Amino acid sequence: MLDINGPMGSMADKAAKTKTSVSAIYRRLLGYAWQYKGRLILSLVFAWFQALSFGAMFVCAGVAVNTLFSKPDVFSQQVETAAGKLAEWAPPAVVQTFVDKAQILYQHPIQTILALVIALVALTLLGGIARYLQEYFAGSIGAHVAVRLADEMYENMMNQSLRFFEQHSSGELLARLANDVFAVNRGLSGVFVKLMREPFKAIVLIAGALWVNPTLTLSCLIVLPPVGYIIVSIGRSVKRNAQRSLQKLSAMQTLAKESLSGMPIIKGFCMEPYEVSRMRVELRKLDRFLVKMVRADAAVGPLSELLLMMGVGGFLLLGAVYVERGYIESGDLVYLLGAFGAIFGSIRSLTNVNNQIQTSMASAERVFEYIDMKPEIVDAPDAVAAPPLRDVLGFNDVRFSYDGQTEVLRGINLQVKKGEMVALVGFSGAGKSTLVKLIPRFYDVTGGSITLDGVDIRTVTQESLRGQISIVTQDSILFNESIRENIAHGKPDYTDERIRAAAKAAHAEEFIAPLPNGYETPIGESGSNLSGGQRQRLAIARAIVKDPAILILDEATSSLDSESEQAIQKAMDEFVVGRTTLVIAHRLSTIQRADRIVVLEDGLVAEEGTHRELIDKGGIYRRLYEIQFATAEQAAK
Ligand code: ADP
Numbered sequence: 001m002l003d004i005n006g007p008m009g010s011m012a013d014k015a016a017k018t019k020t021s022v023s024a025i026y027r028r029l030l031g032y033a034w035q036y037k038g039r040l041i042l043s044l045v046f047a048w049f050q051a052l053s054f055g056a057m058f059v060c061a062g063v064a065v066n067t068l069f070s071k072p073d074v075f076s077q078q079v080e081t082a083a084g085k086l087a088e089w090a091p092p093a094v095v096q097t098f099v100d101k102a103q104i105l106y107q108h109p110i111q112t113i114l115a116l117v118i119a120l121v122a123l124t125l126l127g128g129i130a131r132y133l134q135e136y137f138a139g140s141i142g143a144h145v146a147v148r149l150a151d152e153m154y155e156n157m158m159n160q161s162l163r164f165f166e167q168h169s170s171g172e173l174l175a176r177l178a179n180d181v182f183a184v185n186r187g188l189s190g191v192f193v194k195l196m197r198e199p200f201k202a203i204v205l206i207a208g209a210l211w212v213n214p215t216l217t218l219s220c221l222i223v224l225p226p227v228g229y230i231i232v233s234i235g236r237s238v239k240r241n242a243q244r245s246l247q248k249l250s251a252m253q254t255l256a257k258e259s260l261s262g263m264p265i266i267k268g269f270c271m272e273p274y275e276v277s278r279m280r281v282e283l284r285k286l287d288r289f290l291v292k293m294v295r296a297d298a299a300v301g302p303l304s305e306l307l308l309m310m311g312v313g314g315f316l317l318l319g320a321v322y323v324e325r326g327y328i329e330s331g332d333l334v335y336l337l338g339a340f341g342a343i344f345g346s347i348r349s350l351t352n353v354n355n356q357i358q359t360s361m362a363s364a365e366r367v368f369e370y371i372d373m374k375p376e377i378v379d380a381p382d383a384v385a386a387p388p389l390r391d392v393l394g395f396n397d398v399r400f401s402y403d404g405q406t407e408v409l410r411g412i413n414l415q416v417k418k419g420e421m422v423a424l425v426g427f428s429g430a431g432k433s434t435l436v437k438l439i440p441r442f443y444d445v446t447g448g449s450i451t452l453d454g455v456d457i458r459t460v461t462q463e464s465l466r467g468q469i470s471i472v473t474q475d476s477i478l479f480n481e482s483i484r485e486n487i488a489h490g491k492p493d494y495t496d497e498r499i500r501a502a503a504k505a506a507h508a509e510e511f512i513a514p515l516p517n518g519y520e521t522p523i524g525e526s527g528s529n530l531s532g533g534q535r536q537r538l539a540i541a542r543a544i545v546k547d548p549a550i551l552i553l554d555e556a557t558s559s560l561d562s563e564s565e566q567a568i569q570k571a572m573d574e575f576v577v578g579r580t581t582l583v584i585a586h587r588l589s590t591i592q593r594a595d596r597i598v599v600l601e602d603g604l605v606a607e608e609g610t611h612r613e614l615i616d617k618g619g620i621y622r623r624l625y626e627i628q629f630a631t632a633e634q635a636a637k
Pocket of ligand 1: 402428430431432434
């Protein structure tokens with residue numbers, strides 16, 4: 001079955017994907033985190049340790065307050081009450097020891113303080129170790145998940161069809177890969193560190209408070225849900241702002257990338273002030289959104305402080321009433337105030353986490369959008385490996401449109417025999433580049449078919465199809481690696497002999513051999529250490545090493561230095577022998593050597609024949625020849 005999901009289909013698909021609900025994103029992120037369950041469990045265990053040591057510190061502090069500041073009769077009464085509670089589950093001997101020890105502590109306040117200080121330091125140390133381990137395990141989950149997301153996103157980006165890269169600027173894709181992934185990392189680390197720790201702390205403290213005085217504690221807990229609601233609403237608005245400012249950021253990066261890569265043009269046309277003003281407009285927009293975000297962020301702190309103060313006020317009022325009616329001792333009230341202060345501290349910390357989550361959700365949403373994107377061109381489910389071309393490469397009424405409306409190719413019929421060299425010529429915009437892009441399925445035809453020995457290329461695997469095609473384009477694209485890696489790109493199993501043979505055939509060996517590190521020489525970013533002719537010859541070596549059945553050439557329009565030109569010409573002459581070649585020709589020598597010239601005009605084959613035949617015919621080709629090739633020939637002389 002053919003997959004003829006056009007651009008419209010994939011766009012609708014994308015729109016549906018963008019609407020993913022926040023809870024679905026949460027669940028999905030948690031699914032990723034769940035792959036590190038071991039760390040998750042360890043982090044939970046250490047969070048408990050930390051919460052318990054924190055609770056124990058409160059008990060110690062409570063004991064200190066009661067011991068030092070209670071009057072003797074109040075103290076005895078408190079010891080009695082505590083002993084009564086203890087007696088409910090502990091054996092009488094333990095209760096007795098507790099009462100005896102309490103009396104000793106009360107009578108020797110300095111020793112008591114010393115013992116408490118030692119206990120507090122020991123608990124802080126234990127709590128600190130637990131905290132370190134908890135943060136380490138929780139934080140590493142955030143890091144691992146973020147890296148996995150980046151990995152999956154990059155893989156899926158790489159598998160997208162060419163149209164995707166024409167529609168998404170590299171600045172935008174870079175922003176996704178860097179900014180969003182790191183935002184998710186920060187968010188997740190914050191979540192796992194604090195979300196696991198703070199609730200436990202709060203639970204231990206609430207349990208302690210309930211033990212001291214259930215009624216007052218429960219009344220205070222009623223205040224929490226409305227506070228929670230307000231906090232969530234603030235978080236939502238932060239998320240919206242974060243999303244917008246990130247979009248602005250990527251618009252700015254796109255613009256900068258565009259300008260920076262076109263510096264020769266900008267300098268040549270004195271466009272610097274214009275570029276600066278364009279950037280200034282984007283930066284001003286970014287500024288507005290950043291300030292908006294700062295405002296939303298800044299509002300979160302004071303708002304929660306206000307809420308906290310209102311909580312303390314309410315607590316004190318209620319506490320005063322309780323003390324007056326004799327429901328609670330004033331010493332316990334002080335202890336409860338401390339405990340609630342710490343509980344509110346935890347809640348505040350969770351508010352920040354919530355904001356962090358909202359910000360990182362905006363990023364996670366975009367990351368998942370890129371992970372889920374389906375490539376436009378996929379292998380048919382029953383695709384088979386294409387055998388090497390034996391007979392004929394056929395274009396059968398081939399139609400193509402980039403936008404689904406205007407047809408760029410309007411019914412091309414062309415049969416190229418094995419070993420034949422066809423030169424494609426035509427005025428700019430006639431559709432030559434588009435036609436050759438359809439052969440390796442960079443795009444799929446929108447009508448008609450392209451066949452290898454009669455087999456539709458949409459029924460074979462892309463790998464087997466592209467495996468027998470080499471493309472050499474005008475701008476030889478090289479990577480920041482060694483010469484060897486550039487020739488063998490992506491195929492580390494090619495032997496040195498094979499690479500050397502290809503370089504020799506491309507007449508590249510003559511400049512590689514004298515280099516101190518030979519094939520291992522790094523070529524610099526985009527081959528900046530090489531001349532134009534050398535870059536072109538490396539690109540040809542890369543095409544040769546594949547030993548392709550079909551060769552697609554897009555000749556350089558600008559002329560190189562004559563030495564390089566000759567070397568390249570010689571390399572190409574030898575390379576095309578016996579291969580089915582389609583060349584977008586700009587040189588007279590190429591068209592004269594071609595077995596057949598096909599003239600494209602407005603998306604159709606206008607004329608076909610040899611150079612001589614077409615000149616005699618006096619049609620488009622003759623005009624084209626007089627304008628393009630004859631002048632190029634004169635310029636060369
Ligand atoms: P040629 O190689 O003969 O100069 P092309 O195949 O590049 O012609 O272009 C044919 C037509 O398709 C032109 O009108 C051009 O504007 C349009 N075109 C080329 N590439 C794209 C693209 N990526 N998206 C939309 N339209 C395009």
